[in-house]
Amino acid sequence: MRKIKQDDYVLFFYNDSKKWLMKAAPKQQFHTHVGIIDHKKVIGKPFGSAIKTNKGKIIFALEPTIYDFVMKSQRSTQIVYPKDLGYIAARIGLQSGQKIVEIGTGSGSFTTFLASILKPKGHVYTYDVDENFMAIARKNIEKAGMSKYVTMTKLDLKTAKKMPQKDVDVVIVDLGDPWVVVPQARKMLKGSGAFVAICPTMNQLEKLAAALRQNDFFDIECTEQIVRTIEARDGKTRHSFRAIGHTTYVAFARKVITPASLRKILAPVVEQPEIESEETESSEDESLSSLKK
Numbered sequence: 001m002r003k004i005k006q007d008d009y010v011l012f013f014y015n016d017s018k019k020w021l022m023k024a025a026p027k028q029q030f031h032t033h034v035g036i037i038d039h040k041k042v043i044g045k046p047f048g049s050a051i052k053t054n055k056g057k058i059i060f061a062l063e064p065t066i067y068d069f070v071m072k073s074q075r076s077t078q079i080v081y082p083k084d085l086g087y088i089a090a091r092i093g094l095q096s097g098q099k100i101v102e103i104g105t106g107s108g109s110f111t112t113f114l115a116s117i118l119k120p121k122g123h124v125y126t127y128d129v130d131e132n133f134m135a136i137a138r139k140n141i142e143k144a145g146m147s148k149y150v151t152m153t154k155l156d157l158k159t160a161k162k163m164p165q166k167d168v169d170v171v172i173v174d175l176g177d178p179w180v181v182v183p184q185a186r187k188m189l190k191g192s193g194a195f196v197a198i199c200p201t202m203n204q205l206e207k208l209a210a211a212l213r214q215n216d217f218f219d220i221e222c223t224e225q226i227v228r229t230i231e232a233r234d235g236k237t238r239h240s241f242r243a244i245g246h247t248t249y250v251a252f253a254r255k256v257i258t259p260a261s262l263r264k265i266l267a268p269v270v271e272q273p274e275i276e277s278e279e280t281e282s283s284e285d286e287s288l289s290s291l292k293k
């Protein structure tokens, strides 16, 4: 059983909305509304141990997971939430050893999650244009112990002449205008590699899907992940009053390589507006009359 050592990160857990992620330090006495959390009490104890505050409240000293690091990351930008991360991981087949490009590091929360799964042999190459955001992301990634698996570079891929990576398994885009970097993503991806974009609005999805089709991507899918929390209590189990509202839509696609001769076959069928012909009118009438009978 792993015991808590000085400088280990510990999640001090009172309840779901009151929890603190901190490094265990023997001199630290952390003041909260439920009393003082004395770090001395947890050092040397196994993760999961309960301790009592000076106000008699019970706190559990939990070993933090990547979920805790993501949710407790310092946020300089909107982040991608675990409910969306989970579906994306499944959809792209995220696994150890993969090489991933991320455009739009933001607070580094998505980067942290990706690195935690593709380590130790895989790598995330993440790009941003804002040094202030990058500095915060660097701290968040380091705090979660993922720095070794991440290379962060200041680079605007919208205007970059040469692509910094090639043959990557996945390109992830979290920009306001993801459709702009679809050709760049294509250049970096290996054949059948996955493209994912975080799109908080449907308008973004529309423009993005059009760009994906134009750039020979297939298996295009747009989703919204809805998670509802259930409060399970004897005889009164129900949905929680607190709910996560809208986070984002997620667009997914795969790079395919279709020769021009075959692309014609795939050309989207333009839907024609329905023209009311006498034939359709009469067949409608017939079906209506058969219903009425």
Ligand SMILES: C[S@@+](CC[C@H](N)C(=O)[O-])C[C@H]1O[C@@H](n2cnc3c(N)ncnc32)[C@H](O)[C@@H]1O
Pocket (backbone or CB within 6 Å): 077, 078, 079, 080, 103, 104, 105, 106, 107, 108, 109, 110, 111, 127, 128, 129, 130, 133, 155, 156, 157, 158, 174, 175
């Ligand atoms: C919404 S945030 C990304 C949040 C990130 N996915 C997370 O989970 O923490 C969008 C980021 O894209 C960056 N950005 C904007 N334009 C960019 C560009 N042309 N190239 C790279 N990054 C860009 C912004 O500076 C910002 O940090």
